[in-house]
Amino acid sequence: MLALFYIFIAVAIGVSFWQITRIMNFRSVIATDKDNEKQGKYALGFLAFLYAMMIYCLIAMNVIMLPEAASFEGEHDDNLFNITFWLIGIVQFGMQFLIFFFTYKYRGNKNNKALFYADSHKLELIWTTIPAVTIVLLIGYGLWAWNNIMYVGDDENPIVIEVYSQQFRWDARYAGEDNQLGLGNVNFIKGINTMGVDMSDPSAQDDKQVTELYLPKGKKVLFKFRSQDVLHSAYMPHFRAQMNCVPGMVTQFAFTPKYTTAEMRDNEEVKAKVEGINKIRRAKGEDPYEFDYLLLCNKICGASHYNMQMKITVVDQNEYDKWLSEQKTLAQVIK
Numbered sequence: 001m002l003a004l005f006y007i008f009i010a011v012a013i014g015v016s017f018w019q020i021t022r023i024m025n026f027r028s029v030i031a032t033d034k035d036n037e038k039q040g041k042y043a044l045g046f047l048a049f050l051y052a053m054m055i056y057c058l059i060a061m062n063v064i065m066l067p068e069a070a071s072f073e074g075e076h077d078d079n080l081f082n083i084t085f086w087l088i089g090i091v092q093f094g095m096q097f098l099i100f101f102f103t104y105k106y107r108g109n110k111n112n113k114a115l116f117y118a119d120s121h122k123l124e125l126i127w128t129t130i131p132a133v134t135i136v137l138l139i140g141y142g143l144w145a146w147n148n149i150m151y152v153g154d155d156e157n158p159i160v161i162e163v164y165s166q167q168f169r170w171d172a173r174y175a176g177e178d179n180q181l182g183l184g185n186v187n188f189i190k191g192i193n194t195m196g197v198d199m200s201d202p203s204a205q206d207d208k209q210v211t212e213l214y215l216p217k218g219k220k221v222l223f224k225f226r227s228q229d230v231l232h233s234a235y236m237p238h239f240r241a242q243m244n245c246v247p248g249m250v251t252q253f254a255f256t257p258k259y260t261t262a263e264m265r266d267n268e269e270v271k272a273k274v275e276g277i278n279k280i281r282r283a284k285g286e287d288p289y290e291f292d293y294l295l296l297c298n299k300i301c302g303a304s305h306y307n308m309q310m311k312i313t314v315v316d317q318n319e320y321d322k323w324l325s326e327q328k329t330l331a332q333v334i335k
Contacts, residue, residue: 033108036108069258071256073145074258083141107235159179159216160179160181162225163245173207175204177206181204182201205329207332215313216315217257223243230301265291295311
C-alpha cells in the first residue's frame, strides 16, 4: 500500500517534467478554441482523479495512524489534530473544486469577453477575518493544551521520574518516598553511577534507578529529562508526549496514563494494527509482534539512534506499588 503511494508520487513527478517539456515546446503555438475545450475537460478529469486519491488515502492510509491517545492530556492533542485536519480537508476540497471547475468554465473561447474586476473590500475582509479568527482559536487551544502538560501544581502530587538519555540508551530514576529527586550532574558519573547522581544529597538516597518504565493508570506523572552527551528527544507516541533532552539543563512534561498496557492490547483498533504488522512479519518468517508502549528518541542522535528504545508498562496502582517496592534504592546499589 505504501509502495503504491510512492509509485504514484514518482509517476506524478515524471508527468510534471513531461508536461513542462511539452509546454516549453509550445511557446510559439497559439491555442485554438478546440485546444482550450480539450484542456478544460482534462481539468475536470484531473479533479475527479484528485478527489479519488484523497478518498483512497483517507481510508487506506488510516491503518498507519496511531490509535487513540493513551493519556488524558493526549486527548487534547488528538482534538487539535482532528480539528485542524478537517478544516484543512474542507478548504482543500472546496479550493480544488473552484480551481479546476473555473479552469473548465472560463476556458478560452473567441466569443467570450474578459471582465475586469478591480477589487472588493467586503470579500477581502471576509477571507482575511475568517482565517485570522480560526488561527487565533487554534493557537489558543494549543497553548492551553501545552500549559496543561508543562505546568504541574503541588496539589496534584505527581509521581516524579527522571529520564536520562545518552548515546544510545535510556535510563530512568524514580523519586523515593520523599518524591524528591536527588541532584544529578555528569561530573558525578563513575562506575555504576551511570546517571551521575550526587549521592551526598539526602534526597538521592531513596531514589531508584531502572531500565524499564512502570506507570500507574490514572495517576499524573511528571517527567524530568537530562542528556549526557547530545540533543535527544524523548518521544512517547501513544501518550502524545515529546520533549527535547538538552545537555546541561533539565526539561519536563507531565501526563496521566489513561489505559493500562493490557487494556490497550484489547483495543479493537490496536488489534487490527497488530494483526497487520504480524501478517507482514509472518511473510518474512519473523516472530509475532505484541503491542507495548515505548519511549523512543525522535532526534537523529548518531549511528545507533534507532536502538534508543525503552519499554513502558502501564498497570493498576496496586501492581505499580508492588513493582516499585521490589526495586532497590541507589543507596543500596551504590555503596
